[in-house]
Amino acid sequence: MLVIILVAIIVSVQANFAFAQTTAVSIPKGTSSPGCETKSSCFIPSNIKVSAGSKVTWKNDDTTSHTATSVDASAVPSGVFDSSILMPGKTFSFTFKNAGSYSYICMLHPWMKGTVEVTGTTTSSDSSKPATPKDSDKDGIPDTKDKCPKEAETKNGYQDDDGCPDKKPAGTTPSTSQKPTPGKDADKDGIPDEKDKCPNAAETKNGYKDDDGCPDKKP
Ligand SMILES: [Cu+2]
Known part of the structure; x- marks a missing residue:
């Protein structure tokens, strides 16, 4: 009668810890022979x-x-866990944090095989990643590129790509922080810099290669 009560208590205790259980595996006598x-x-x-x-x-x-x-599948140690040599009477414990199916063997007696199947969710897995990049502050700059992912960018023509709220500094005009104006012609030869092979030397208009923007002599 007492035994039945004890068994009932043990079973109910184990049930209570079903999601953080410790599972015992025995290596029984005689397993060193096939x-x-x-x-x-x-x-x-x-x-x-x-x-x-x-x-x-x-x-x-x-x-x-x-x-x-x-x-692993080829019976090569996978490095997930290894008790190393376990002397008679000794124990080895490993906590399985990640879901998956783990095969294991005894390195001394390779016919000794077992598996541990780990169910349930791990931490965040790759498959749970959203298709669109996350943008916590909804400023149009994804968190991965946003220097201030929790604060929205101030769109004011000043550092609009860093994702941080900011004020345009006094005395800064938008043009100074922007690229050179397209069509700019530094040597004033009529050929815009982006097409001018010699943007700082004026074309010699002499009917010979007048389009390359470089000074030259007619051969
Ligand atoms: Cu063994």
Whole structure:
């Protein structure tokens, strides 16, 4: 009777912590010889399902050393977790923060295989990114380029691209902060600078290459 009550208490306690559980995995006796893999009993339980943020603890209940080492599809250590050599009676714990399916083996006895399936949401994943860039202050400059993402740009012809509220400094005319006026002709030869190969030297109008904007002599 007492046993039944104790079991009931343990079950209810585990249920309460279903979303931050600690799951125990045993490495049972005799697994250093092949055979356990036919019964999926090299790790017990060999396939577990936990929610993200849960801790899994492996305990070596055998009399020889083992490991629990995460591997990729080619059975190469993936680096997610590795108990390294786990002496008899010792434990190793790992907290699974990210959802996914994790295979692992014992490096000393490669027939020993297990999986941990981690369910639930991780932190923000790539798929949750909005299609349009986020613009918190709605000034038309996306947060990634906005030096003041929480404050709207003042559109006044002065630093309108930095995304920050500002006042036009006194004595600054818009033209000084802008590009040279198109059509400007520094050497006044009638050929605008953007077409003038020699913008600072006037064309020699002599019927020879009068369009390149450069001084020259007729050959
Ligand atoms: Cu082993």
